[in-house]
Amino acid sequence: MAAPQELTFHEFEEATDLLAETPGAPTISSLGEVQGHVSLDVDTEDQEDGELGEENDQTRLLGDEKQSPNFWTFSYHQSFFDVDTHQVLERIKSSLLPVPSQNFVRHCLGHHPDLYGPFWICATLAFTLAMSSNLATMFQNWREASFHYSPQFHKVTVAGITVYCYAWLVPMALWGFLRWRKGVREHVGCYTFLETVCVYGYSLFIYIPTVVLWLIPISGLQWFLGVLATSLSGAVLLLTFWPLVRSDTKIVSAVLLTVMVALHALLAFGCKLYFFQSLPSRPISVTQSPLHQTTPRLLQPPRGTELIDH
Amino acid sequence: MAEADERTFLGLSDVSISEDIPVEGEITVPMSSHSQDDDYSTLDEPVKETIIRDLKAVGKKFVHVMYPKKSNALLRDWDLWGPLVLCVSLALMLQGGSVDSKEDGGPQFAEVFVIVWFGAVVITLNSKLLGGTISFFQSLCVLGYCVLPLTVGMLVCRLVLLASMGPINFLIRFIVVIAMFAWSTLASTAFLADSQPPNRKALAVYPIFLFYFVISWMILTFTPH
Numbered sequence: 001m002a003a004p005q006e007l008t009f010h011e012f013e014e015a016t017d018l019l020a021e022t023p024g025a026p027t028i029s030s031l032g033e034v035q036g037h038v039s040l041d042v043d044t045e046d047q048e049d050g051e052l053g054e055e056n057d058q059t060r061l062l063g064d065e066k067q068s069p070n071f072w073t074f075s076y077h078q079s080f081f082d083v084d085t086h087q088v089l090e091r092i093k094s095s096l097l098p099v100p101s102q103n104f105v106r107h108c109l110g111h112h113p114d115l116y117g118p119f120w121i122c123a124t125l126a127f128t129l130a131m132s133s134n135l136a137t138m139f140q141n142w143r144e145a146s147f148h149y150s151p152q153f154h155k156v157t158v159a160g161i162t163v164y165c166y167a168w169l170v171p172m173a174l175w176g177f178l179r180w181r182k183g184v185r186e187h188v189g190c191y192t193f194l195e196t197v198c199v200y201g202y203s204l205f206i207y208i209p210t211v212v213l214w215l216i217p218i219s220g221l222q223w224f225l226g227v228l229a230t231s232l233s234g235a236v237l238l239l240t241f242w243p244l245v246r247s248d249t250k251i252v253s254a255v256l257l258t259v260m261v262a263l264h265a266l267l268a269f270g271c272k273l274y275f276f277q278s279l280p281s282r283p284i285s286v287t288q289s290p291l292h293q294t295t296p297r298l299l300q301p302p303r304g305t306e307l308i309d310h
Numbered sequence: 311m312a313e314a315d316e317r318t319f320l321g322l323s324d325v326s327i328s329e330d331i332p333v334e335g336e337i338t339v340p341m342s343s344h345s346q347d348d349d350y351s352t353l354d355e356p357v358k359e360t361i362i363r364d365l366k367a368v369g370k371k372f373v374h375v376m377y378p379k380k381s382n383a384l385l386r387d388w389d390l391w392g393p394l395v396l397c398v399s400l401a402l403m404l405q406g407g408s409v410d411s412k413e414d415g416g417p418q419f420a421e422v423f424v425i426v427w428f429g430a431v432v433i434t435l436n437s438k439l440l441g442g443t444i445s446f447f448q449s450l451c452v453l454g455y456c457v458l459p460l461t462v463g464m465l466v467c468r469l470v471l472l473a474s475m476g477p478i479n480f481l482i483r484f485i486v487v488i489a490m491f492a493w494s495t496l497a498s499t500a501f502l503a504d505s506q507p508p509n510r511k512a513l514a515v516y517p518i519f520l521f522y523f524v525i526s527w528m529i530l531t532f533t534p535h
Contacts, residue, residue, distance in 0.1 A: 074438075081439035084509040116440070120517060127524055134531070151531040153417040 080115040080194065088117055095202035098235035104202070105195050105240055113194040118201020122167045125204055126160040128211050133159075133275035136215055155275065166267050167204060171196040174260070178244060187247035199240050203233040207268065214276055222272065230268045234261045368392045375455045378497040385448050385501065393454020396461050397426045400525075403464045404532055417528055425528075429521045430454060437506060437514045444505040453518070456498035460522065463490030464529045471534050483530060491526040495519055 070076060094108045102108070134152050141147040175196045182190045191199075210229040214222050237260055245253035352360070368391050401422035417425070434449040442449075467483045498518050506514045 078439050078441070081436070081441075083513070085512040086509070088513060116436070116513060120436075120520075123517075124520060127520070127527075131527060149531075149533050151416045151528070151533070153415065153421060153528075 080113070082112060083114040083116055088114070091117055091198075091202050092121075092205050095199075095205055095236055096232065098232065098239050100239060103240055103243060104199055104236055105191055109195060109198060113192070113198035115194070115197070118167055118197055118204075121201050121205050121208070122163045123160075125208050125211070126163045127156065128208055129159040129163070129271060129275055130155040132211050132215050136217070136276050139215070139217060159271075159275070162267070162271070163204070166263070167200050168197065170263055171200045174241075177256070181245075181248055181252065185248060189244040189247075191244070199237065203236050203264075206233045207271075210268075211271075214272065222276070226268050226272055230265045234264050237261070237264065364389075364391060368395070371451075371455050372458055375458050375497050378500045385444070385452070388448045388451035390447070390451060390454065393426075393430075393451065393457065396454060396457045397423060400426070400457065400461045400464055403461075403468055404528060406534065416532055422528065425524065426454075426457065429524070433517045433521055436517055437502065440510050440514055441507050442502075442505045442514060444502065449502065452498055452501045453521070456494045456501075456522075457525065459490040459493040459497070460487075460525050460529060463487050463526075464532075467529060467532065468534075471532075487526050487530045491522050494522045494525075498522075 091104075091108050091114075094102065094104060105113075130152075133155055137152065138149055172193070175191070175193045178190045206229045210225050213225050216222070238257055241257065241260065245256055248256075367387065367389060371389075371392055401419045404416055404422055405419060430450050430453040433453060434446055437444065437449060438446065463486050466486050470479060470482050470486075473479060495518060499515055502518065503511050503515060
């Protein structure tokens with residue numbers, strides 16, 4: 001009889017003792033909150049090396065729950081999405097207007113690069129490119145008698161691959177190159193990989209309204225808009241990376257910055273030429289079936305069938 | 311010390327089992343035996359009953375989507391049958407468009423499927439990474455069910471396209487698709503926005519907007535033979 005009672009009372013004894021000694025002791029429900037704090041602290045721990053002293057105390061208190069989150073845990077990736085709406089909007093705004101005194105990475109990102117902006121800006125740009133390319137083709141060939149509208153859905157795939165490759169592979173190459181230069185000459189600075197991806201992602205934002213405005217079929221206006229967009233976002237990129245390569249040899253820094261701007265312009269004008277190519281109207285009318293010989297006689301020789309045999 | 315302990319425990323001893331009550335009986339909680347009976351009965355029930363029960367659950371959720379109120383039915387009893395049926399019917403209805411070359415054309419069946427499911431997964435991951443409290447499958451369920459207005463819009467568009475083509479035809483389809491897009495976005499926002507932290511609601515809602523916008527674009531640009 002004594003044994004079961006001892007066991008039951010033993011439980012109560014521990015609980016009441018603990019509660020009597022520390023009335024405000026954390027119970028199970030608030031451990032959840034504490035764990036939330038752990039993830040936030042670990043976030044800053046990831047990015048600042050100088051504050052380890054404080055963080056070590058807290059992690060010891062929590063029984064070494066998470067010293068630094070594993071790559072495979074969810075909270076590691078959650079730290080890259082730790083932005084509010086107004087922060088994202090601010091970052092977009094400062095990517096549109098290059099201000100010489102404000103470095104995008106230091107001033108705007110602080111030490112919290114995010115992946116939300118780059119990912120969704122690229123997705124929006126890919127879909128916008130495909131849609132407005134489709135609309136532009138439709139507007140151009142609206143009056144052609146033989147034109148049959150088709151959604152051209154393969155353009156979404158092409159646009160997506162292009163935009164995502166540019167926004168992820170180019171920063172990777174740039175970051176690798178800068179790390180190598182940092183190994184060669186110590187004064188060359190370096191951003192983390194995520195900061196580089198972040199800069200490139202936000203710098204693509206200006207192409208979204210540009211692509212929509214490229215629907216206007218005036219060729220001169222299209223080229224002007226393209227040049228304007230490329231120069232604005234290219235300037236942001238230049239201003240961001242100039243402080244890093246300033247201390248490197250002149251040749252290396254000049255080549256690096258030129259290549260960066262050249263790739264950026266290549267993306268813009270490559271997209272313009274591929275997605276918004278203006279189809280010349282003459283070949284369409286010539287290669288039509290003989291039924292459509294009513295198209296302007298000026299464009300056709302007297303015998304339409306000869307050309308069709310081409 | 312022991313006396314103090316005993317005084318502390320005096321009240322507790324009333325709660326504990328005293329010696330008068332015999333410690334015997336069934337260890338199994340009555341609830342579990344009931345559910346065991348339930349399992350046997352659902353195994354034995356005719357297939358028709360199982361299907362009708364699932365269909366009723368799906369139908370109830372359809373009603374909740376069409377008249378979005380703050381109810382928990384979609385979230386609590388999530389299932390993915392409805393989204394699967396909707397996605398397959400949408401993808402099937404988007405087939406049969408005319409093609410000039412083998413590349414130009416509407417989305418293939420696989421492309422629609424990938425966009426709907428991969429898009430829903432990405433949006434769910436996005437809202438969870440932003441700190442949302444909704445579970446993965448609940449969010450998939452809501453996003454999938456809210457494709458229902460757009461599927462209805464696709465059906466209407468296909469019926470309208472049976473008539474002659476022309477600007478009025480296009481205008482009707484345009485208005486229908488815009489209305490269904492707004493309905494879908496508002497319905498899913500009504501269910502999902504509450505689970506987001508308040509200063510990130512716009513960040514979580516924008517991808518949903520983009521998702522339904524792309525689906526609406528696919529519906530609007532569908533051209534038959």
